[in-house]
Amino acid sequence: MRLEVQALSARVHRTPLLQNITLRIEPGELFGLIGPNGSGKSTLMRCLAGLRRAYVGRVLAGGADLVRIPARTRAQRIAFVEQQADTTDRLTVREAVELGRTPYLSPLRGWSGVDDAAVSDALGAVEMTTFADRLWHTLSGGERQRVHIARALAQTPDLLLLDEPTNHLDIRHQLSLMELVGSLPITRVVALHDLNQATACDRIGVLKGGRLFATGSPTEVLSEPLLAEVFGVAAMRHAGPDGSPRLHFSHAL
Amino acid sequence: MTMVSATPQIAPGRSLWASPLILGLTILAGTAIGETRLSFATVLQTLANHLWGASYPVDGIEAGIIWSYRLPRAIVAACCGAGLALTGVVLQALLRNPLADPYLMGLSAGASSGAVLVTVAGVGGGVISMSFGALTGALLAFGCVVVLAHAVSGGAGGGRATQAAAAIILAGIAGSQMFNALTAFTIARSANAEQARGIMFWLMGNLSGIRWEDVTACTLVSLAGVGLCLWHRRGLDAFTFGADGAASLGINVPALRGSLITATAIMVGVLVSKVGAIGFVGLVVPHAMRFLVGTRHDRLVPASALAGAVFLVAADVISRVIVPGQVLPIGVVTALVGAPAFALNLVRGAQR
Numbered sequence: 287m288r289l290e291v292q293a294l295s296a297r298v299h300r301t302p303l304l305q306n307i308t309l310r311i312e313p314g315e316l317f318g319l320i321g322p323n324g325s326g327k328s329t330l331m332r333c334l335a336g337l338r339r340a341y342v343g344r345v346l347a348g349g350a351d352l353v354r355i356p357a358r359t360r361a362q363r364i365a366f367v368e369q370q371a372d373t374t375d376r377l378t379v380r381e382a383v384e385l386g387r388t389p390y391l392s393p394l395r396g397w398s399g400v401d402d403a404a405v406s407d408a409l410g411a412v413e414m415t416t417f418a419d420r421l422w423h424t425l426s427g428g429e430r431q432r433v434h435i436a437r438a439l440a441q442t443p444d445l446l447l448l449d450e451p452t453n454h455l456d457i458r459h460q461l462s463l464m465e466l467v468g469s470l471p472i473t474r475v476v477a478l479h480d481l482n483q484a485t486a487c488d489r490i491g492v493l494k495g496g497r498l499f500a501t502g503s504p505t506e507v508l509s510e511p512l513l514a515e516v517f518g519v520a521a522m523r524h525a526g527p528d529g530s531p532r533l534h535f536s537h538a539l
Numbered sequence: 540m541t542m543v544s545a546t547p548q549i550a551p552g553r554s555l556w557a558s559p560l561i562l563g564l565t566i567l568a569g570t571a572i573g574e575t576r577l578s579f580a581t582v583l584q585t586l587a588n589h590l591w592g593a594s595y596p597v598d599g600i601e602a603g604i605i606w607s608y609r610l611p612r613a614i615v616a617a618c619c620g621a622g623l624a625l626t627g628v629v630l631q632a633l634l635r636n637p638l639a640d641p642y643l644m645g646l647s648a649g650a651s652s653g654a655v656l657v658t659v660a661g662v663g664g665g666v667i668s669m670s671f672g673a674l675t676g677a678l679l680a681f682g683c684v685v686v687l688a689h690a691v692s693g694g695a696g697g698g699r700a701t702q703a704a705a706a707i708i709l710a711g712i713a714g715s716q717m718f719n720a721l722t723a724f725t726i727a728r729s730a731n732a733e734q735a736r737g738i739m740f741w742l743m744g745n746l747s748g749i750r751w752e753d754v755t756a757c758t759l760v761s762l763a764g765v766g767l768c769l770w771h772r773r774g775l776d777a778f779t780f781g782a783d784g785a786a787s788l789g790i791n792v793p794a795l796r797g798s799l800i801t802a803t804a805i806m807v808g809v810l811v812s813k814v815g816a817i818g819f820v821g822l823v824v825p826h827a828m829r830f831l832v833g834t835r836h837d838r839l840v841p842a843s844a845l846a847g848a849v850f851l852v853a854a855d856v857i858s859r860v861i862v863p864g865q866v867l868p869i870g871v872v873t874a875l876v877g878a879p880a881f882a883l884n885l886v887r888g889a890q891r
Contacts (some may be wrong), residue, residue: 336788352676361789368787371780374637375834388777393770434780441788 287348287363287444287473288313289334294343296329303329306497307343311475311489315445316468318409318484318504319477321493322517327477328369330493331449334475336364347445361389365438366447372430373422378419382433383408386440408439412466428459435466448476452483481508481517485530505531514539553749558845569613569852570605573859577601586610612749616855616869617848618757619810620820624828625764626803627821628839632775633796635782636708640821641807644707645714647816649680650808651742652718652725659730659738664676669814676718677808685800743868744817746855760806763827765844767802771795772836777832817870818878820847826884828890855887 291309295302304326310408311317319327332338333345336352345352347364355363386408387401409415412432417425423435431451438446448467457462464483467474478484485504492499492507494516500507508531513521518539526532567664571582600737623641623782630639641647653676656662656670663672687710726735766777774795777785786792811817824847825839832838854872862866 332783335787336623337783344598357786357791358789361787364787366787368780371784373779373781376829377779377834381833382779385777385779385788387783391773393773431602432879 288346289445289475290346291330291334292346294330294333294345296326296338297335297339297341302338302496304333307498307500309491309501311473312506313473314471315473316486316488316489317473318487319475319493320479320481320490321499325493326478326496327493328449329496331366331415331447331475331477334448336360336363337366337530342404345530358389363442364445365441365443366429367434367438367449367451369449369453371434375422377415377422378418379420379425379433379436380409381449383436383440386437389441404440404442408436411439411470412539413430414434428455428463431455431459431463432466435463439470443472445473446470448474450477450479452478452480459486481513481533484508485526485532508533541699558841561845562848565849566610566613566617569616569856570609572856573604573609574863575601577605581605607750607859610747611751611754612855613852614754614759615749615813616746616851618754618761619814619817619823620843620847620849620851620854622757622761622764622810622847623817623820623851624824624843625761625768625840627805627825628836628843629768629775629799629803630821631825632778634707634835636705637826638822639708640819641803641811642715642816642818642821644711644804645680645684645718646677646804646807647811647818648715648718648722649683650674650677650811651816652676652721653679654741654812655722655725655738657691659734660725660728673812673871674808677811678804680714680718681800681804681808683717684710687713740868741815742870742871744873745814745868746814747866749813755814757813758808760809761844764802764806765840767799767838768840768844771799772840775799775836775840776834815868815870817851817873819873819881821852823877823880823884824850827880830884831885 289309289311291307294307296304307330319330321327322349323331330339333340334352336345336347336355336357347355347360355371364432383405384401387397387404390401391397406415409509412435414429414432414436417429417433422430435446435448435451446467451467452463455463460480460483464486467476468486476477476487478487484490485506485508489501490504490507491501492512499516500512508523510521510523513519513533513535520539522534522536523531523535567579567582569581571577581597581601583603584593584597585602586601587593588595588597589606627640630641630644631637639674650673653672653674656676657667657672658669685708688707691706691710726738730738774785774790777788777790778875782792782796785795823841828839828842828846832842850875854869854876858867858869858872861872
């Protein structure tokens with residue numbers, strides 16, 4: 287699904303959080319969103335998910351204005367994995383993933399084989415099938431994140447939004463999660479903290495102070511001067527074994 | 540890696556059909572047991588006489604106790620138990636706070652203030668009934684809490700979800716304290732000793748005054764409550780990972796939250812206006828049922844309604860028989876059973 291952000295601004299109590307963002311994300315693209323703390327990544331993700339209304343401007347999803355799409359229809363096409371969504375409820379992995387079918391169910395239209403298949407597929411995609419009967423509170427952080435992604439995939443979306451999905455994960459889980467996200471055949475927008483992970487994206491958008499500072503391929507965007515200006519760090523770039531840029535950070539400027 | 544098995548869960552199909560049966564038996568037991576112990580046969584014969592015009596020979600006084608006094612009382616107790624338990628289920632799900640219950644939202648405090656203002660301070664000049672005063676008070680208190688919570692969370696509405704849930708809890712505490720103070724002030728200022736005792740009794744829950752004319756309203760609101768909660772069962776499930784999680788699953792969060800919380804406010808207002816403020820049902824029953832049937836609302840809603848009804852009928856029976864010659868306020872019984880049960884639940888929750 288194509289996503290177009292047109293002159294988007296968002297604010298809270300007159301404090302601008304996002305200013306005049308214009309952005310186009312193509313179908314099937316893996317788009318990375320980077321920026322320092324407080325640059326507006328999460329706010330932009332929430333706007334893209336339709337959870338937050340823009341102050342000015344709009345977001346078009348597949349050509350339709352996001353705020354005009356009914357919530358149910360929107361949730362059938364766009365899935366959002368927030369940062370740190372947790373629960374104290376005693377529920378199983380399968381029950382958590384089944385929540386992803388909510389937009390397809392109604393008080394009168396009950397659970398069916400289609401829903402079962404979607405849930406099983408989603409569990410399989412994140413390799414959590416053997417965990418289906420485990421209780422949520424017995425899972426590790428990486429496993430919970432996988433379940434969240436499975437819940438999002440059970441929505442069978444055209445667009446998957448992930449807000450810092452690798453936060454708090456160990457390096458192995460970080461890498462396997464990014465590999466999983468990279469292999470999904472749908473449009474994905476991923477907010478990331480780790481700039482080396484961002485090099486795996488098709489394109490990157492850089493946010494600074496609520497403005498879109500730059501967009502482009504990882505090679506174009508992740509330059510030493512840009513990292514110095516946006517993140518305030520001295521970085522060295524060299525080519526990795528696969529030709530993609532690798533970054534080394536030496537000190538804060 | 541240890542495999543932890545899921546909570547044993549009762550299939551909804553197997554337990555649902557038994558619900559009316561269990562409910563019926565509970566109401567029968569609540570009618571039969573009391574200071575004057577009556578046999579089930581007498582109860583059934585009296586019911587047959589009244590419902591189907593049968594003509595079993597039943598002692599007139601016993602028939603009177605059963606039909607005019609105990610049966611409406613048991614039915615209203617069942618309705619209140621179901622309604623209060625459901626309110627707990629709804630508030631705990633929507634606010635993502637395990638402590639949410641009608642008490643906490645200031646509903647009971649508001650109802651008490653309304654009732655006291657009408658009966659003791661004479662507000663309304665005798666035109667307004669105590670029930671109407673209690674209902675108005677409950678809705679007013681609820682309105683205050685919602686407005687306050689909205690102001691605290693900066694009018695963010697569906698914004699930072701956890702913040703909004705915390706705000707409504709804090710607003711509920713402030714609202715409860717204020718309305719409790721108003722109640723105490725009114726009693727201290729206007730009530731004589733006799734009135735004060737009566738009001739204290741009502742504040743702890745009192746089913747003695749229940750007659751048939753109260754049954755209709757209580758039955759209607761509690762049935763409507765069960766229906767509404769079952770209709771929105773998937774919406775309630777969707778709040779598992781918070782309000783933002785529900786919104787991203789396609790739930791219209793402000794609309795669902797607004798309608799369900801308003802509906803439960805009206806339900807509690809009506810019930811509290813009939814029987815007074817009964818605590819701990821909304822807090823304990825949903826937690827106990829989550830433990831038994833799991834957290835999914837297609838099972839949790841009917842299970843909680845049924846368990847709440849059974850619990851309150853049993854509490855009413857205990858309140859009538861435990862001290863010979865005297866009826867305890869039912870709220871004393873629910874608190875004496877409920878508080879330790881809740882403490883146990885907390886400890887178990889911490890251990891798992």
